[in-house]
Amino acid sequence: xxxxALLGSTGSIxxxxxxxxxxxxxxxxxxxxxxxxxxLDLAAQVKRIKPEFAALADPEAADRxxxxxxxxxxxxxxxxxxxxxxxxxxxxxxxxxxxxxxSGFQPLVAALRAGKTxxxxxxxxxxxxxxxxxxxxxxxxxxxxxxxxEHSALWQSxxxxxxxxxxxxxxxxxxxxxxxxxxxxxxxxxxxxxxxxPNWEMGSKITIDSATMMNKGLExxxxxxxxxxxxxxxxxxxxxxxxxxxxxxxxxxxIIAQLGSPDMRAPIQYALTYPERKxxxxxxxxxxxxxxxxxxxxRLNFPCLDLAFRAAKIGGTMPAVLNGxxxxxxxxxxxxxxxFTDIPEVINSVMTMHSTIRNYSIEDAVAADGWARxxxxxxxxxxxxxxx
Amino acid sequence: xxxxALLGSTGSIxxxxxxxxxxxxxxxxxxxxxxxxxxLDLAAQVKRIKPEFAALADPEAADRxxxxxxxxxxxxxxxxxxxxxxxxxxxxxxxxxxxxxxSGFQPLVAALRAGKTxxxxxxxxxxxxxxxxxxxxxxxxxxxxxxxxEHSALWQSxxxxxxxxxxxxxxxxxxxxxxxxxxxxxxxxxxxxxxxxPNWEMGSKITIDSATMMNKGLExxxxxxxxxxxxxxxxxxxxxxxxxxxxxxxxxxxIIAQLGSPDMRAPIQYALTYPERKxxxxxxxxxxxxxxxxxxxxRLNFPCLDLAFRAAKIGGTMPAVLNGxxxxxxxxxxxxxxxFTDIPEVINSVMTMHSTIRNYSIEDAVAADGWARxxxxxxxxxxxxxxx
Numbered sequence: 001x002x003x004x005a006l007l008g009s010t011g012s013i014x015x016x017x018x019x020x021x022x023x024x025x026x027x028x029x030x031x032x033x034x035x036x037x038x039x040l041d042l043a044a045q046v047k048r049i050k051p052e053f054a055a056l057a058d059p060e061a062a063d064r065x066x067x068x069x070x071x072x073x074x075x076x077x078x079x080x081x082x083x084x085x086x087x088x089x090x091x092x093x094x095x096x097x098x099x100x101x102x103s104g105f106q107p108l109v110a111a112l113r114a115g116k117t118x119x120x121x122x123x124x125x126x127x128x129x130x131x132x133x134x135x136x137x138x139x140x141x142x143x144x145x146x147x148x149x150e151h152s153a154l155w156q157s158x159x160x161x162x163x164x165x166x167x168x169x170x171x172x173x174x175x176x177x178x179x180x181x182x183x184x185x186x187x188x189x190x191x192x193x194x195x196x197x198p199n200w201e202m203g204s205k206i207t208i209d210s211a212t213m214m215n216k217g218l219e220x221x222x223x224x225x226x227x228x229x230x231x232x233x234x235x236x237x238x239x240x241x242x243x244x245x246x247x248x249x250x251x252x253x254x255i256i257a258q259l260g261s262p263d264m265r266a267p268i269q270y271a272l273t274y275p276e277r278k279x280x281x282x283x284x285x286x287x288x289x290x291x292x293x294x295x296x297x298x299r300l301n302f303p304c305l306d307l308a309f310r311a312a313k314i315g316g317t318m319p320a321v322l323n324g325x326x327x328x329x330x331x332x333x334x335x336x337x338x339x340f341t342d343i344p345e346v347i348n349s350v351m352t353m354h355s356t357i358r359n360y361s362i363e364d365a366v367a368a369d370g371w372a373r374x375x376x377x378x379x380x381x382x383x384x385x386x387x388x
Numbered sequence: 389x390x391x392x393a394l395l396g397s398t399g400s401i402x403x404x405x406x407x408x409x410x411x412x413x414x415x416x417x418x419x420x421x422x423x424x425x426x427x428l429d430l431a432a433q434v435k436r437i438k439p440e441f442a443a444l445a446d447p448e449a450a451d452r453x454x455x456x457x458x459x460x461x462x463x464x465x466x467x468x469x470x471x472x473x474x475x476x477x478x479x480x481x482x483x484x485x486x487x488x489x490x491s492g493f494q495p496l497v498a499a500l501r502a503g504k505t506x507x508x509x510x511x512x513x514x515x516x517x518x519x520x521x522x523x524x525x526x527x528x529x530x531x532x533x534x535x536x537x538e539h540s541a542l543w544q545s546x547x548x549x550x551x552x553x554x555x556x557x558x559x560x561x562x563x564x565x566x567x568x569x570x571x572x573x574x575x576x577x578x579x580x581x582x583x584x585x586p587n588w589e590m591g592s593k594i595t596i597d598s599a600t601m602m603n604k605g606l607e608x609x610x611x612x613x614x615x616x617x618x619x620x621x622x623x624x625x626x627x628x629x630x631x632x633x634x635x636x637x638x639x640x641x642x643i644i645a646q647l648g649s650p651d652m653r654a655p656i657q658y659a660l661t662y663p664e665r666k667x668x669x670x671x672x673x674x675x676x677x678x679x680x681x682x683x684x685x686x687r688l689n690f691p692c693l694d695l696a697f698r699a700a701k702i703g704g705t706m707p708a709v710l711n712g713x714x715x716x717x718x719x720x721x722x723x724x725x726x727x728f729t730d731i732p733e734v735i736n737s738v739m740t741m742h743s744t745i746r747n748y749s750i751e752d753a754v755a756a757d758g759w760a761r762x763x764x765x766x767x768x769x770x771x772x773x774x775x776x
Contacts, residue, residue, distance in 0.1 A: 156644060159547040165665040170675060237675060247647070252657055253670035255647040256544060259635070269640055277553040282641035287558060287625060292680040 008098035055082025130225030152267030153245030153258035217308020324372030396486035443470025518613030540655030541633030541646035605696020712760030
């Protein structure tokens, strides 16, 4: 029996995690659920699952949730405190971190400090906090089980191999909906088009990140911290079919790859059942009569990838700035205020203005994130002025 | 330091094994070398490597070898006894079995009985003797490290997973030089064409087996015994590029594959360095701008594949008959006496005439092998009568 705390339960990964747990039967029990402000969905989940604890970050939403489930004997809390409690809830074996953005970081630190095993779907906490976690001595790779499909693939392909046996990794990228577009075509891209991912069904923020390839850039940084790699060991390779989820090349020339249908329930389930495998909901991939292709990414028309490499190379607070500026730029693209091709321009401008703090604290990272968002807004104001 | 006994050192795998060991440096020491009758090559190897022991199966060749290396303090023996001594030589950590045909079986049994770890390149010993080894309680899968590229790929893709977690395996097949040929075209195939394998450089017997797909059939049986699988779990998939060396599908829908340049030195090295990986001679595979395809095998025009499945399904002495009849048929094809398409016809006729012994002994297997070769010659005599 494994007891699960699920942080971010109303999002795409959160809902799929509940689906997977439901299919796995009585070996898994959800004892804590948290979300941001979606009290309606969380109340429905709480009524169905009856965890010991539930929390919403938003205090008013938490009050509504408490009222909605008042007939059940379930503790309800709000704010950061509620998230931290869920991350360290007694008796929990695995904390699934499926929050969006940097809000996942402090619960991750708390869960690691409490000695919990973490199934990590929240990449921003490693992008921004990987360096810090390592300096704090908390980056115990046996405790952080990746849920991102690429990182799960790498994890499965590494098995019990030693880090020094890894020559390089190939992080596969679908290329997104605009792969092959010219610079001119990319300028005309509308949010509705960018929200249509060819292979994966995901939330809107990550779908835009896939279209710009910033998602792959963030995954590069995540992989660096998850597997203790040098940036030079990480290759991004366009694989349009999204069947090979990533590959590891060893020093003897052998490559191990993980393949399967593009279905997030696969990496979620593996993180939960690890080290075992169990029958699940994922449709099997039939390789007969199929074809897998590999291409170089278009680094010129999708500059977000190199912006991420640059931020990771600089290190310190720069990845936080990359991430904060990107989140703002995506927000303004989705609302129709800036063009698709403005996204990397905004991020680049903000990064250029940032003075990196090297041995940063959590507070420094939070401040860098806030600074980046503010500067991004200023840059965007300049751009939209230009556009009108 | 690992001490190696190399049986079959003058063949293709044997020579490549010495090349790999030489490149690995002082951690590996060859202490015993054997071959069949090639005293010249073995003498050269013995002079260079200075093992403790050397043997040739052929007694006259062994005498010539003894004379050639008489100035060195090296024990030389002949016959089966010499092979068995090498397989159980004291202080040997890994016995590399690179002999051709069923001659590898008795040394395999001896090595397993002596508790040695075996790097197995000789597939016939498992095709013919897998069932027997299992009944003898000698099929210790932790002791038999596969050297065939497909089986090494499966082994690397299985890692520490349990047998019951495996849904199926995909044994990749290049399809050989005649993939896509019509029945009419296959009838015209000449030995020289069949000896040109598109991807792998190997000995002539195995190259013809690749062209008929019997090699894949034998590998199916080998895989069954090596990994404890049911025949129904083994899929043969044509992958023309020979980059993916095989794949394992797990019950959760996840597939793990091993890829790399088609170079036998890769699986040889992995068996020797396992559980570690070391830098080696194998050129790395660059996946960028490449394409991997998967197709169904042509079971109609390449019936050897189904003959092997049928022999494995029947079990007992039938795989020995399949193998013996195939060896004879290939021999007569190579000498120009029968057509390429006669090979499966000969095997099928011999199999049809065989009365399978179920709980067979080594002697039964040896007798079935001899019987199959004799009947194959009779069938071939009938065919060549027809041809003239």
